[in-house]
Amino acid sequence: xxxxxxxxxxxxxxxxxxxxxxxxxxxxxxxxxxxxxxxxxxxxxxxxxxxxxxxxxxxxxxxxxxxxxxxxxxxxxxxxxxxxxxxxxxxxxxxxxxxxxxxxxxxxxxxxxxxxxxxxxxxxxxxxxxxxxxxxxxxxxxxxxxxxxxxxxxxxxxxxxxxxxxxxxxxxxxxxxxxxxxxxxxxxxxxxxxxxxxxxxxxxxxxxxxxxxxxxxxxxxxxxxxxxxxxxxxxxxxxxxxxxxxxxxxxxxxxxxxxxxxxxxxxxxxxxxxxxxxxxxxxxxxxxxxxxxxxxxxxxxxxxxxxxxxxxxxxxxxxxxxxxxxxxxxxxxxxxxxxxxxxxxxxxxxxxxxxxxxxxxxxxxxxxxxxxxxxxxxxxxxxxxxxxxxxxxxxxxx
Numbered sequence: 001x002x003x004x005x006x007x008x009x010x011x012x013x014x015x016x017x018x019x020x021x022x023x024x025x026x027x028x029x030x031x032x033x034x035x036x037x038x039x040x041x042x043x044x045x046x047x048x049x050x051x052x053x054x055x056x057x058x059x060x061x062x063x064x065x066x067x068x069x070x071x072x073x074x075x076x077x078x079x080x081x082x083x084x085x086x087x088x089x090x091x092x093x094x095x096x097x098x099x100x101x102x103x104x105x106x107x108x109x110x111x112x113x114x115x116x117x118x119x120x121x122x123x124x125x126x127x128x129x130x131x132x133x134x135x136x137x138x139x140x141x142x143x144x145x146x147x148x149x150x151x152x153x154x155x156x157x158x159x160x161x162x163x164x165x166x167x168x169x170x171x172x173x174x175x176x177x178x179x180x181x182x183x184x185x186x187x188x189x190x191x192x193x194x195x196x197x198x199x200x201x202x203x204x205x206x207x208x209x210x211x212x213x214x215x216x217x218x219x220x221x222x223x224x225x226x227x228x229x230x231x232x233x234x235x236x237x238x239x240x241x242x243x244x245x246x247x248x249x250x251x252x253x254x255x256x257x258x259x260x261x262x263x264x265x266x267x268x269x270x271x272x273x274x275x276x277x278x279x280x281x282x283x284x285x286x287x288x289x290x291x292x293x294x295x296x297x298x299x300x301x302x303x304x305x306x307x308x309x310x311x312x313x314x315x316x317x318x319x320x321x322x323x324x325x326x327x328x329x330x331x332x333x334x335x336x337x338x339x340x341x342x343x344x345x346x347x348x349x350x351x352x353x354x355x356x357x358x359x360x361x362x363x364x365x366x367x368x369x370x371x372x373x374x375x376x377x378x379x380x381x382x383x384x385x386x387x388x389x390x391x392x393x394x395x396x397x398x
Contacts (some may be wrong), residue, residue: 178244293311
């Protein structure tokens with residue numbers, strides 16, 4: 001009897017096995033096609049960084065230019081940021097010649113971790129428990145292993161690579177197209193920045209206060225609200241607005257490669273991002289079509305087709321129309337808070353073979369180890385037949 005290769009694969013797939021083996025690859029660390037970045041590194045590892053491929057040659061770029069943007073994102077700058085104290089000094093490992101000119105080859109950049117305090121995670125309940133609304137449980141579910149200290153790849157330190165590569169992208173856009181990209185905090189909880197002109201605000205306006213809001217009065221009210229919540233050991237979320245000026249018409253493509261779709265993927269991949277709006281976004285649903293439409297006119301100076309309003313956020317039909325591109329990204333409240341929370345022990349840490357479940361000495365040893373880490377409120381035991389390990393869960397007060 002002859003079997004085709006397809007039939008053979010089908011038989012293998014249908015054959016029951018005593019123990020299934022699944023290999024889950026770690027993907028999703030790269031973004032872009034022509035100008036492509038791949039970030040790497042864990043929060044409490046030796047360092048984090050990025051490999052940038054697709055940068056044109058003969059672009060003058062210095063370490064100091066990149067460091068400016070890294071200094072803006074550096075932790076520990078104020079009382080409303082993470083207290084981790086990192087210099088975030090960038091090292092450029094490849095892609096530049098001794099005169100700081102790009103070679104057109106991949107640019108690798110590294111920032112070494114200096115202030116990682118892994119003991120804060122490994123020597124207490126966090127080594128055996130899932131932190132609420134963190135990526136602990138989902139990483140275990142996908143990979144069967146996780147970087148307990150600092151959250152590994154789910155940490156906001158992953159964004160260091162994006163910022164370093166973004167500093168180079170910013171310079172290229174400015175050099176060749178005069179494009180300027182700025183962002184600011186436009187909302188904290190229900191406090192909205194009301195006096196910001198997207199055409200004129202500057203980075204100096206944004207950096208004038210620790211909230212990074214160019215409207216001083218709104219910034220003061222935002223800071224008061226943040227301090228009020230912070231003193232209770234809690235956190236709140238907000239919205240960041242990003243504006244790209246001088247973007248030419250014609251960028252983007254219909255259907256799956258719409259400009260706003262690409263921007264949404266980039267923005268929603270930032271840690272803690274939970275919502276994305278282009279232009280008026282959800283607020284546009286409150287208007288009629290007549291009120292929401294952006295009327296066209298011809299610019300008398302340039303002859304370009306313009307719109308009198310910008311409710312579309314500079315993108316129509318997935319393609320830039322020459323107006324400012326405006327997007328809003330909502331960020332959830334910081335998950336790490338100084339309040340008691342309820343969670344479960346990471347069951348996968350306490351897997352043991354079914355044959356050992358009958359050994360009372362071994363079982364009690366495991367339970368004593370669990371109880372030495374947490375104040376157990378209720379213990380649930382689940383024993384599954386076959387090769388599935390025995391799982392032990394303990395509900396505890398964080």
